[in-house]
Amino acid sequence: MKIKKIGNIGLLSVPDSKFKNFKVALSFATLRGKEYATKNSLLLKVLLSGCEKYPTKKDINIALKKLYGSSISAANVKVRFNLCPKIEIDALCDKYCGENLLTKVFELISEIIFKPLVKNNAFDSEIFERERGVLASDIAGVINDKRQYALLKCLEITCGDDPYGATGVGDLEVLKTVSPESLYEHYKYIIKNTAVTVTAVGSFDEEALIREVQNIQNKFGSGKISDGDILKASAVAEEVKEKSDITQGKLVMAFTTDVGVSGDDTGESVLNGLFGGGVSSKLFNIVREKMSLCYYASSSYDKNKGIILAQAGIDFENYEKTTKAILDQLTDIQNGNFTDEEFENVKKGLINNAVSAADDIDLVAGYYNGVALDDEITTLPELAEKYGKVKREQIIKLSRLIKLKTTYFLCGGGAGIDE
């Protein structure tokens, strides 16, 4: 499947009339890094705080409620090597409300995006300051969820100078330097100099969607989709320990893969499934169930950078034992110590996830938003098919290219996170 071009807009449309609603998202491909993350996040907050027609957050909320409880959400999503500020609206299909909400949704999005509250080339200062405060709280609040914090921190350390390691939320130091004027400049850059994608999923009329996209296409400029490379392995793995006021240690281990060798990374996904991807994995069955070391022990695969992050919540004194146990599971895979049945079960699980995802509108939207910048888009059924073709030998070969890059441990004994 290929993305459709309507003027400067890339349109990815996946209609499915079994759903009772539809979701439309507009996203803009910016570069990565702290500066873009911060400005994108703040811009999204300011745009959703008011526009000429709906000058306050309350007005926007009432407008949404009048559209049968449509909701609007904003996020800075990592797509390939880009950071994409995304505004997404979720609305009921006409069958259940007797109104065609697609046109009204586009009217509302257009008001918000094209007619923000701007005076003298700057955003409204009162809204700007308030939203800057809220974003500062979001950024600082990353420490509240220690498991998530440990993952983000490990990724940041693993990426080093690579801007991929920056969180999508933003950075407090950068936030201090942003002004209503510079944010407005950033807004103009987003509208005029980035690649714009519209994704639509769910129950809607495709022709009507194309008409709506045509109506707004001349308002956007164009931009390049940035490219990058996967993360390279290090000669020596780094070990970082941080203290915090917690009762359970949060262990994260980052591994590099070598996606470049195989091109297609379906094999890495299956490998991750076998390593720690679910209840059929070695981390779950050995580290949790057999060794009773933890409640959660899992791994996730970040295809953009070819990184596998393994994580577990453990007693502080079990640090050595658990890191060793996690590495042992990888060694086992490298040595081919897994049965054909275990391997097939992992594949079946991934196939089931891909097929079942098509019945969940949020997963459909999330998946297609994540692949919208690919030259050739793999559909969910195609993804399921690809999983089915992965071979056992391929997994063993790929697993031998995996290298530990970082071990991060958030442990106890601190009154707050050491910075």
Add this chain to the structure above:
Amino acid sequence: MNKKNYDKIGETVYTETAACGLRTVIIPKKGFTKTYALLCTDFGSIDRHFKVSGKEVTIPDGVAHFLEHKMFEQEDGGNAFDKFAVYGANANAFTNFDMTAYLFSTSQNYEECLSHLLSYVSHPYYTDENVEKEQGIIGQEIKMYDDSPDWRVFFGMLEDMYCEHPINIDIAGTCEEIAKITKETLYTCYKSYYHPRNMLLCVVGNADPQTVMEIVDKEIPETPFEKATTILPHEPETVSREYSELYMDVANPLFMIGFKETPCEDVTAALAKYSVLCELVFGKSSKLYNELYDEGLIFGMGADYSIGKQYALVEISGEGKNPKEVYGRVLARIKEIKENGFDREELEIIKRALYGKFVKSLNDTDAMAVAFASDYLLGGDYLQRGGRILEVTYEDIMDILQKGLKHSVLSAVYPNGENK
């Protein structure tokens, strides 16, 4: 088999009680490949004191959840997950205050998966060794929640609100309490609460009602049933304490405000009315929310209503610099609306919005099954929620404001070092 059409929202529900006594609900979804099945028992964390065969039994905290973990243990040394993996299905389980649920979701082999679900939940296998092994895993689960400020502030609120009702006890218990659990405790609870007559099967998605019933009949035989009766202590109308605080490694204060409400018989009506009230008084388009947000007192806030076995509450959660100030403003706003009323047009807008949100929720097989089962066990009907929301009147809301929202608490988590 009973068939009920809900034309306006495009759903059909089939219900039947199987010969073994298992109440079975099937909601087929056209165009869906996925099947989601939920087998739940009317046994949750608050069922910790009960009467069975003329004897009163008190169990340690966290048994329902512990039993849920142990249900996966198989006599052959394997794990119930293994067979689901062979069928290519995802499986899981959860325990809340009122129920324990076992589930799978799959896009293939749903009949085999359903047989397996019914079979493994019918065959408990507890040993001293496997009970001890689980204490380590659940101990870590408890510690994980101990580090979650959201969980701590939530239980802070429940402890403030409830004097005697066991809703004030963590679902997983404590490390000390779960250390008291033995295989005998688990078998006693299993026999008392895991009879098909005390359970409900809810299947949503790709499923044929007749086939589902045939599988139930094949897998679960008829057996005698002696009902256990949960004994809940008398709970006063008033709260235990109005305020509690604790300190954690968080960036900004988190808070939860709770209102202790009287549980009512008509669960569907209560859920409809209170959802409208929460949105109207505390929601994102409300006067209160926007004033607090504009003044920088909150960074975000949400309100919800829960109802269960002899409890009902409104909870407002948020993040902001000054929880006590927010609490005062919440109480003041309720008083103001009680005295002066509110805009009728706003009520209509909110009802329409909540109706839309309800219809959208029917896309999600998993959430729909859980919501349907939860309401069903309390005597409600989730699929009527949307219609009931549209029926809520100005007087309904004023009635709640006049009679309810009287006993409130504030629970806060402050950053370490602040205010100390």
